[in-house]
């Protein structure tokens with residue numbers, strides 16, 4: 001069913017990983033979809049072509065979400081291409097895990113710039129340009145409930161995202177726009193797998209109820225609910241999609 005027919009969606013960081021899965025789903029549900037990338041133009045173009053082959057509508061737009069002017073450009077180019085914005089998925093993010101003594105200023109600034117500043121100012125653009133009854137989905141992490149060593153900066157960025165998701169719900173409410181966060185547990189993408197041993201990954205599987213790592217589609221299923229009409233009464237919330245990890 002094309003439940004998103006006539007809608008326009010921006011999915012940040014959607015050339016790969018969870019973002020790509022979400023962009024595919026939203027396009028398959030009928031939304032005109034913007035695939036945003038920062039460093040992977042080829043993967044973004046491949047994703048657009050695949051959506052078009054399935055009969056959907058998508059374009060790829062470059063924007064580094066750590067930069068205000070590029071966030072503004074992402075919205076202005078979307079408006080130029082599709083005329084409006086109904087759905088914003090603030091998926092772009094990065095994680096640099098180090099014990100406290102080893103964290104550099106650059107590690108700190110880079111994670112806060114994309115995960116916090118990028119998400120916040122994309123929400124600001126949505127406040128200026130999003131249609132009434134739109135949908136915003138931000139990205140947190142279930143690591144906030146596990147408190148693993150070496151995740152302090154990353155968890156700090158997502159704590160900020162969860163808090164301003166709660167705060168902004170009442171600013172978006174008068175327009176009928178909902179804003180929620182999804183907090184995945186470990187998901188099978190480069191962000192989670194790169195730098196981990198098989199043994200570490202096996203250990204992570206044992207921390208949830210089902211004994212496996214999440215797949216991007218597990219998260220996309222939750223996002224599909226949050227962008228649908230069925231979620232109108234849900235706003236300012238964080239949904240922990242983690243198989244019982246916390």
Ligand SMILES: NC(=O)c1ccc[n+]([C@@H]2O[C@H](COP(=O)([O-])OP(=O)(O)OC[C@H]3O[C@@H](n4cnc5c(N)ncnc54)[C@H](OP(=O)(O)O)[C@@H]3O)[C@@H](O)[C@H]2O)c1
Pocket residue numbers: 012013014015016017018019036037038039040041063064065066090091092093094095114139140141142183184185186187188189190191192
């Ligand atoms: N995987 C997990 O276990 C997990 C768990 C909890 C939460 N999350 C959250 O879920 C979201 C997606 O993660 P993922 O696992 O799919 O990560 P991923 O596979 O590493 O993909 C990250 C995406 O973010 C984009 N990105 C990074 N820096 C960017 C920037 N400056 N501007 C625009 N886009 C940028 C990347 O784009 P390019 O490739 O074009 O650079 C890429 O598409 C993140 O917010 C992450 O924190 C993931």
